[in-house]
Amino acid sequence: MINANTEIAREVLQQYAAILEDWIPKDAAVAIAISDYYIYYVEGIHDIRLKEGQPVMPGSIADQVITHRRKVDTIMDNSLFGIPYYGIGYPIDLQGEPAALIVILPPTYHVLRHEPFRFLTGKQDEEWSPVPIEEIAYIESLQKKTWFYVDNEQYCTSYTLKDLQLRLPTSFVRIHRSYIVNIPFIQRISRDISSNLLITLRNGSELPVSQTYMTDVKKALGF
Known part of the structure; x- marks a missing residue:
């Protein structure tokens, strides 16, 4: 049949x-x-x-x-x-x-994507602020909400990581189910005690690279 x-x-x-x-x-x-x-x-x-x-x-x-x-x-x-x-x-x-x-x-396929975001509007308490996309260090999915980080500030956005992945510039790379990183903010890449990749950002944040996105990360960063 x-x-x-x-x-x-x-x-x-x-x-x-x-x-x-x-x-x-x-x-x-x-x-x-x-x-x-x-x-x-x-x-x-x-x-x-x-x-x-x-x-x-x-x-x-x-x-x-x-x-x-x-x-x-x-x-x-x-x-x-x-x-x-x-x-x-x-x-x-x-x-x-x-x-x-x-x-x-591939999840990074961009033929059908719209024009990349030039800024994201984030919410803090009851205030909203448009933030230039190049100032965002990384984006996180946490407790069913999406957060992005600029310097020491945390903002909430209504977009999901799936939505953002289609409209972020190529300087952003998905490293984990919960994280998207802006490559210029990466300070170093190392391995943890389990030999998994660990990304350290310039602000000191440490983010794990999951096996699922390992190939994409290595290709994006050229190593």
Whole structure:
């Protein structure tokens, strides 16, 4: 049954090819899910190691698309596939059943991003202050809120780290599920007692680099 569905999926991709090739890189990964499982997956530059026949997990892009029948465009963390990724899901129909076509790209993919932020407006108590983006040392997700740090000041913003990752300049790099760092504020990179990378900022803050983002960090910093 999966083999038959795979052939159907390939035919669907041919139908959508003219539309998708306008913006999708040739090396993007593509998945198709129908009902509650995946019937097609071809790996790309960013492989999330999805398998044909694998069930659709709650909260995934495929699940959101099939359930709500709408396009979903978002960054996903590593909680579902062990690898963060940027995905765009489209609602389609296969043999009368709701299905989803998902394009999978690296989480740092910026073709669809808006113009990078030039400032962030942060809240302190009952006051709001616009802060130039280049003055922000790092951004943190803590207790379901997003905070950014300038000198010794802490500000709260309504954006999530996922939102910010799409619109921050390239000087910012995601190092952890909870942290995004502005590279010019990095003082040094060392290893802790477990041989994991530890970033020390110029203000003395020490932030861990998770294994998930290790490759991205090394690539961004050139070591």
